Amino acid sequence: MNIIQFNEIIELLHSISDNSTANIIALVSVIISGIAVLSSIYFSVQTRKQYIDSLSPLLSFRLYEKSGYLFLRIENTGQSEATEISLTFKELSNNGEQNKFELDEILKSKLTLYPNETVTGGICRSGRNIVTSIAPVIKIEVSYIKGNTKEKIQFFRCICYTGTNDENVFMKCELEDISRKLNEISCSSNRMANYFEGRFFLKSDVINAYPSSSMYKDLKDAINKTEREEIKENTRDELGNLHIE
Structure with a gap:
């Protein structure tokens, strides 16, 4: 093998080495681009999920007394409607001698509340009298369907007495x-x-x-x-x- 052939072999090896480096760089670029695309898709999905969750309905409850009767007020403070709202009244306590539910018909039926809508119904007589002070507590089971995802939600709530209807206040x-x-x-x-x-x-x-x-x-x-x-x-x-x- 003469010097010319040896130089040709060296140049060929250098060429192969250069091509291998370029291929490695290209492969790394493809991998990084793929990771960036997957990350973008992931964060887009998460952002959309968070946005949809932010539109969920939110039911708020308030128990108050008016004209010798206890009322339960339900308000949808969320961003979408809540349908097929069902209330199951489990227990009433700390209401003097009046510890049995006397529900209005509206609270016995399934309700639909759109954002900022409210519904109020009587639940029983107040046990307050001259010698008895009250601090009623009711336990209810709530279920409804979220308007934004059509998912059924069920939970248990303990609602405490908030005094008289303080809208005038x-x-x-x-x-x-x-x-x-x-x-x-x-x-x-x-x-x-x-x-x-x-x-x-x-x-x-x-x-x-x-x-x-x-x-x-x-x-x-x-x-x-x-x-x-x-x-x-x-x-x-x-x-x-x-x-x-």
């Missing part, structure tokens, strides 16, 4: 909050009016004072560098005394 709190915000707006408007008018009136002052100037006059005076006397009438002084002319 919630409304009172809302009205108080609205009143407070309106008062804040009124105070802010009064401060702005005092600032622009150059007067001093309290929010409680009911005075239809005639304006002593206007924006046109003020801008004209500012351009002409004209000074005006401070308003002394139809305002309050530094001590808070009201001066009306």
